[in-house]
Amino acid sequence: MSRTLKIALIQLAVGAKKAVNLARAHGKVMDAARAGASLVVLPECFNSPYGTQFFKEYSEVIDSANPGESMKALSNMAKEANVFLVGGSIPEKVSDADKLYNTCTVWNQNGEMIAKHRKVHLFDIDIPGKIRFQESEVLSPGNELTQFETPWGKIGVGICYDIRFPEMASIAAQSGCKAMIYPGAFNMTTGPLHWELLARARAVDNQMFVAACSPARDMSASYHAWGHSSVVDPFARVIAKADYGVIEDVRSSIPISSQRRSDLYTSASLINKSN
Numbered sequence: 625m626s627r628t629l630k631i632a633l634i635q636l637a638v639g640a641k642k643a644v645n646l647a648r649a650h651g652k653v654m655d656a657a658r659a660g661a662s663l664v665v666l667p668e669c670f671n672s673p674y675g676t677q678f679f680k681e682y683s684e685v686i687d688s689a690n691p692g693e694s695m696k697a698l699s700n701m702a703k704e705a706n707v708f709l710v711g712g713s714i715p716e717k718v719s720d721a722d723k724l725y726n727t728c729t730v731w732n733q734n735g736e737m738i739a740k741h742r743k744v745h746l747f748d749i750d751i752p753g754k755i756r757f758q759e760s761e762v763l764s765p766g767n768e769l770t771q772f773e774t775p776w777g778k779i780g781v782g783i784c785y786d787i788r789f790p791e792m793a794s795i796a797a798q799s800g801c802k803a804m805i806y807p808g809a810f811n812m813t814t815g816p817l818h819w820e821l822l823a824r825a826r827a828v829d830n831q832m833f834v835a836a837c838s839p840a841r842d843m844s845a846s847y848h849a850w851g852h853s854s855v856v857d858p859f860a861r862v863i864a865k866a867d868y869g870v871i872e873d874v875r876s877s878i879p880i881s882s883q884r885r886s887d888l889y890t891s892a893s894l895i896n897k898s899n
C-alpha cells in the first residue's frame with residue numbers, strides 16, 4: 625500500500641449553467657492532476673445550484689450503461705487526468721421510483737465508477753431568522769454506508785449533513801478506512817460554528833484523515849456556501865484549508881495594490897539617468 629497521497633479539494637464555483645459547471649470542473653481536475661494530485665474531490669452539488677427548487681431540473685439517472693451528461697464528464701475527467709475522483713454530488717433521478725437522491729459517485733483512473741453514495745442523512749434544519757432548508761421535501765435518503773478501495777487504503781464517503789452523525793465515520797474506521805471524504809455545502813450560519821469542528825471531531829474520534837470539500841461562496845446565489853474546504857489529519861490538525869478571508873486580511877494589512885507606483889513602471893521611466 626502506498627503511504628503518501630496528494631489530494632486536491634476543488635472549491636468549485638457553481639452556477640446556473642450545468643455545461644459551464646462541468647467544463648469548469650474538468651479544467652480544475654486537470655489543473656489538480658498537473659499539480660501532482662492522485663485523488664481529487666469535487667464539492668456537493670457540483671453540477672447544479674444547491675437548493676430544493678433546482679434538484680429536479682438538474683437531476684440525472686446514474687446508469688453506467690446509459691450515462692448522463694455529468695456521469696460522462698466525471699468518467700472522462702478521471703480518465704484524462706489519471707486520478708481517483710470523488711465526484712462531489714449531483715441530484716440523482718430514479719425514474720421508475722419517481723425519486724431523487726443527493727448522490728456522490730467515485731471513479732478510478734480508468735474512468736470506471738467504483739462507488740456510489742446516496743446522502744443518508746437529509747439536511748432538514750430550521751434555525752429561526754437564519755436558515756430553513758428541507759431536503760426531504762424533494763429528496764429521498766440513501767440507505768447504505770459507502771467505502772471504496774484505493775492504492776492508499778480504504779476510504780469512506782459521506783455527504784455534508786452525514787458528517788454530523790459520528791456513527792458513519794466510526795464504522796468506516798472500524799472497517800479499516802484510513803480517511804473519510806465529505807463533499808459538503810455548509811452555509812454562513814452553520815459553517816463558522818460547525819464545519820471545522822465536525823471535520824476535526826470525526827478525525828480525532830477515529831484517528832483518521834478527514835477531507836471536506838465545499839463549493840465556492842457566491843453571495844448572488846440563493847444558498848451561500850461557507851467554503852473553507854479542509855483536510856484534517858488523524859491528530860485533528862487542519863493541514864490544508866481554502867480560506868479566502870486570508871486574501872482580504874493580507875490585502876488590507878499590507879495594501880500593496882494601492883501603493884503600487886504604476887507611474888514609474890514603464891521601461892523609459894525605470895532608468896535613473898544620473899547613475
Ligand SMILES: NC(=O)CC(=O)C(=O)O
Binds near residue numbers: 786788814815818
Ligand atoms: N448542507 C448540508 O447538508 C449540511 C449543512 O449545511 C449543515 O449541517 O449545517
